[in-house]
Amino acid sequence: MEHRLFAHVTRACLGVTFHSVAIARxxxxxxxxxxxxxxxxxxxxxxxxxxxGKKVAADFLANMRIFFDEHLPCWNYLATPPAE
Structure with a gap:
């Protein structure tokens, strides 16, 4: 997400508790x-x-480089093909 957008999203949702998808939408x-x-x-x-719990294909793990986020590695990661 573009960093210039955070202020707009934050301002739109300030003080709101999302009890349902309709409210979030x-x-x-x-x-x-x-x-x-x-x-x-x-x-x-x-x-x-x-x-x-869906398992990733073995060939995907063998062929891709996985970079895990420093703060939330279980949720945020980047899979990139190896440099050729």
Missing amino acids: KFMAMAMTNTTTGLKVTVDVLDAVYVK
Whole structure:
């Protein structure tokens, strides 16, 4: 996410407790904006249900470099193909 957008999203959701997806959708829609340099902000709520505990394919792990986030390594990581 572009760092210039954090202020817009924070301001739109300030003091709000998201008890439902509908409330989150309403307040995140308020964060949709354009920056002065022309960067357009949109927000989407994904309605998909994802399977927990799905194992990654062995060939994926063998062929990709995984970089884990320093602060939240279980949630945030980057998988990149090896440099050729």
